[in-house]
Amino acid sequence: MQIIRSVQEMQALAYELRSKGQIIGLVPTMGALHEGHLSLIRLAAERADAVVVTIFVNPTQFAPNEDFNKYPRELEADVAKCAGAGADYVFAPTHEEIYPKGYSTYITEEHVAKPLEGVSRPTHFRGVTTVVAKLFNICRPDIAVFGQKDAQQVAVIQKMVADLNFPVDIVVGPTLREADGLAMSSRNRYLTPTQRQEALAISQALFKARDMVAAGERRKDRLVAEATHILSQQRRIRVIYVALVDRRTMEPVREVEPGNAVLAIAVWMEETRLIDNIVL
Numbered sequence: 001m002q003i004i005r006s007v008q009e010m011q012a013l014a015y016e017l018r019s020k021g022q023i024i025g026l027v028p029t030m031g032a033l034h035e036g037h038l039s040l041i042r043l044a045a046e047r048a049d050a051v052v053v054t055i056f057v058n059p060t061q062f063a064p065n066e067d068f069n070k071y072p073r074e075l076e077a078d079v080a081k082c083a084g085a086g087a088d089y090v091f092a093p094t095h096e097e098i099y100p101k102g103y104s105t106y107i108t109e110e111h112v113a114k115p116l117e118g119v120s121r122p123t124h125f126r127g128v129t130t131v132v133a134k135l136f137n138i139c140r141p142d143i144a145v146f147g148q149k150d151a152q153q154v155a156v157i158q159k160m161v162a163d164l165n166f167p168v169d170i171v172v173g174p175t176l177r178e179a180d181g182l183a184m185s186s187r188n189r190y191l192t193p194t195q196r197q198e199a200l201a202i203s204q205a206l207f208k209a210r211d212m213v214a215a216g217e218r219r220k221d222r223l224v225a226e227a228t229h230i231l232s233q234q235r236r237i238r239v240i241y242v243a244l245v246d247r248r249t250m251e252p253v254r255e256v257e258p259g260n261a262v263l264a265i266a267v268w269m270e271e272t273r274l275i276d277n278i279v280l
């Protein structure tokens, strides 16, 4: 497996791979890789001839008060994990490679990015769409794999790809969870044992909603109320939102249309912001 640090080198490689007729699969990440990320790499390896994992803690998707500086960085361990999961290349550019001095171009999706995460993190998706568009231009993938864990990110990227005619197929991998239900996340390492225990209420709220839907419940009010109630039992949790939305538009829905609704949760677990969701 090869590590690439410069944009120029990555573009030359992408050109070479494509001219040989290889299907390029891209897995964008911010590193601190866990099994959830690795499952996306394996998914890419099933569908592509050459798998490129990008590792870049993208500053433009963090607000000034967020955890950009403390976000875990462990490139060496990540590279070993990528190799084990079947990646062929790791593209790990420096900040200056992606945002050279004087950088001034941004991409904003102006509808799907607005609710939910967009309310409390108004500049977040602008950073995501900008860096993903750049990674598409640099790595020229045929397919790009994203995790359902970030449901709104998936919807925003799919909208950007459709609106801007990127010739990239978006593949969505399921959310990987710890054995007790907690969605895997690089941010889980911020949690103390007590916080981690209380954080189980998030997945429990989602699973309860799934069970209610399986038993025939469709109404948003009932599902949101029950999930909110479960979260409210934990004194360290502060709910940011519990919302039933359309999987593609992120607009609120009043009733579950099976397969098309997402119950999305964001909370503060004391100083750590956690998100999770389930497709209903």
Ligand code: AMP
Residues within 6 Å of the ligand: 028, 029, 030, 031, 035, 036, 037, 039, 040, 145, 146, 147, 148, 149, 150, 173, 174, 175, 176, 177, 183, 184, 185, 186
């Ligand atoms: P991140 O490094 O947090 O930017 O995530 C990189 C990719 O991994 C994104 O597409 C995420 O949605 C995905 N991802 C994060 N956590 C999980 C998980 N628990 N299961 C599956 N995919 C995940």
